[in-house]
Each structure stands twice: as C-alpha cells, then as structure tokens.
Amino acid sequence: MSALALFQVVSLFLMAVGFYGIAFRRSFVGMLICVELLLNGAGLGIVAAGQLTEANPVLAQLSTLLVMGLAAAEACLVLAIIIVVAKRWKSVDPSVVSELKG
Amino acid sequence: MQTSALVLFVIHALIIGVGGIMAVASRSLVRALVGLIMTLFGVSGMYLLLNAPFIALMQLLIYVGAVVILIFFAIMLTKAPAGGEEERPNQVRTYLLALMAGVLPTFVIGWVVLTDQPASINAPLETGLKALGQGLMEPYFLAFELISVVLLVAMSAAVILAFKRRQSR
Structure with missing residues (x-):
C-alpha cells in the first residue's frame, strides 16, 4: 500500500465511524460529536491528498482550514439549536422531536 | 515510508481508532467527548506526519480549544442525566441499520479511492x-x-x- 492509501484508510475509518454514530446515537449532542468525527476525516483526507500527490499543497491546507472553520460555525449553530430544542421539548432525543412526521 | 514513520503512523492510527470507537460506543456523553478529543489529537499527529505543522496546530487550537468546549457546554446545558437518552437498551435493528449506514458509503467511496491510486510521494515537503x-x-x-x-x-x-x-x- 502506498503512503496515500494508508492515510486514506484512516480517513475512511473516521467517515464510517461518523456515519455509524449519526445513525446510532440517540441524543443531538451525540450526533454532533459524530459530525465532528466525519469532518475530521474529511480534513485528513484533503491534506493527505495535497501533501502526498502532485496536487497544490497550499490549496489542500487552506481548504482543510476552511473545513475547520465550517465545523466551528456548524458546532456553534447546532449548540444554539440544541438549547432551543431542549427548552421547548424538554428533551434532546431526536425521536421526541418529530412534529413534522405525518 | 520509512520504518520509523510507519511506526509513528500505526501509533497515531491506534489512537484515532480507540478514540473513534469510544466516541460512538460509550454510553456516557462525556466519555464520548473524551474519545473525540483523543481522535482529534491523533489526527493532529497525522498532520504532523504529513509535514503540515500549521494545520496540526490549527487542529489543536480550533477543535480541541473551541469546538470541544462548545460541545461540553451543550452537554451541560441540556442537563443530560448521566447517560440520559443514551442509556436505553438498543434494539438489534438499530445496530444493523447503523452498521449499514456506516459501511455502505464507506465501501463505495473506499472502493473508488483505493482502486484508482495516483502515484504517491513518500516524503511530503513542508x-x-x-x-x-x-x-x-x-x-x-x-x-x-x-x-x-x-x-x-x-x-x-x-x-x-x-x-x-x-x-x-
């Protein structure tokens, strides 16, 4: 296996764990933790692709920085949404918050 | 890859693996958060191995410094009683569906990525x-x-x- 493939396997592992957790967790906070795992895997994959191939390394590192910024913005918004949901439904269980269900 | 780099890679991969499994599997959300922190440190080490120290430091600053604190505040503000929602026993169906959600996309993307590998540089430049x-x-x-x-x-x-x-x- 080449060096790139090794790093990509780790990145894929993070993705698998993240998706598994999003489907498996039963509170919004747990799902948020798993989304962070997913985004981390994405960042690792991007940097590995930029550093270990002929691609432009500056572009790769800056896009990972962008992903980190997006992750911070997302975590911040989700925190506010979780607080609103917890105030209104008195629970952070996604199966309780199902008013849109027909 | 040189042997020392490979050894370091395996150590970091183990840290990431243990942390990731802790983050999804543990009943208590605070323990899951500790697992996430472990994974973040492991990924930061991987960035150092990839010769991208700036990104490694930013990872520690932004994720461990800010995002983890935010998630911890979310745990505290929602007053999740030790375990809370996560304590209820799971049905077998949930495990199966979650496993499918994790494995299927990873299998597809992994297949595409690993069959078509570009030439890899073994010593990345800083x-x-x-x-x-x-x-x-x-x-x-x-x-x-x-x-x-x-x-x-x-x-x-x-x-x-x-x-x-x-x-x-």
Whole structure:
C-alpha cells in the first residue's frame, strides 16, 4: 500500500465511524460529536491528498482550514439549536422531536 | 515510508481508532467527548506526519480549544442525566441499520479511492507559512472572506436563537 492509501484508510475509518454514530446515537449532542468525527476525516483526507500527490499543497491546507472553520460555525449553530430544542421539548432525543412526521 | 514513520503512523492510527470507537460506543456523553478529543489529537499527529505543522496546530487550537468546549457546554446545558437518552437498551435493528449506514458509503467511496491510486510521494515537503499566507491573501482571498462572513453570521445567529423567547404557538 502506498503512503496515500494508508492515510486514506484512516480517513475512511473516521467517515464510517461518523456515519455509524449519526445513525446510532440517540441524543443531538451525540450526533454532533459524530459530525465532528466525519469532518475530521474529511480534513485528513484533503491534506493527505495535497501533501502526498502532485496536487497544490497550499490549496489542500487552506481548504482543510476552511473545513475547520465550517465545523466551528456548524458546532456553534447546532449548540444554539440544541438549547432551543431542549427548552421547548424538554428533551434532546431526536425521536421526541418529530412534529413534522405525518 | 520509512520504518520509523510507519511506526509513528500505526501509533497515531491506534489512537484515532480507540478514540473513534469510544466516541460512538460509550454510553456516557462525556466519555464520548473524551474519545473525540483523543481522535482529534491523533489526527493532529497525522498532520504532523504529513509535514503540515500549521494545520496540526490549527487542529489543536480550533477543535480541541473551541469546538470541544462548545460541545461540553451543550452537554451541560441540556442537563443530560448521566447517560440520559443514551442509556436505553438498543434494539438489534438499530445496530444493523447503523452498521449499514456506516459501511455502505464507506465501501463505495473506499472502493473508488483505493482502486484508482495516483502515484504517491513518500516524503511530503513542508509548505512554508509564507506560502500559506500568500495563498490566503492572493488566489483564495474570496474563500477567506466568505468563511469569515459565514462564521460571523453563524455566531450572531446562534446568539439570537439562544436568547429568543418562546413564542406562543
């Protein structure tokens, strides 16, 4: 296996764990933790692709920085949404918050 | 890869693996958060192995410094009683569906990525901070400005959302 493939396997592992957790967790906070795992895997994959191939390394590192910024913005918004949901439904269980269900 | 690099890689991969499994599998959310922190440190070590020290430091600063604290506040503010929602026993169906959700997309993407491998460089070169700064200020200036606007909007929206009084429905 080449060096790139090794790093990509780790990145894929993070993705698998993240998706598994999003489907498996039963509170919004747990799902948020798993989304962070997913985004981390994405960042690792991007940097590995930029550093270990002929691609432009500056572009790769800056896009990972962008992903980190997006992750911070997302975590911040989700925190506010979780607080609103917890105030209104008195629970952070996604199966309780199902008013849109027909 | 040299042997020492391979050994370091395996150590970091183990840290990431244990942390990731802890983050999804543990019943207590605080323990899951500790697992996430472990994974973040492991990924930061991987960035150092990839010869990208700036990104490694940013990973520690942004994720461990900010995002993890935010998640911890979310845990505390929702007053999840030790375990809370996560304590209920799971049905077998949940495990199966979650396993499918994890394995299927990973299998598809992994298959595509691993069958078509570009030539890999074994010793990545370090990109200087100067080059990164120039990249941020010259070709990718628009992206830089947009991410600042996105962050500003997200933060102010979070403040407004969290302070809003409950409307009568």
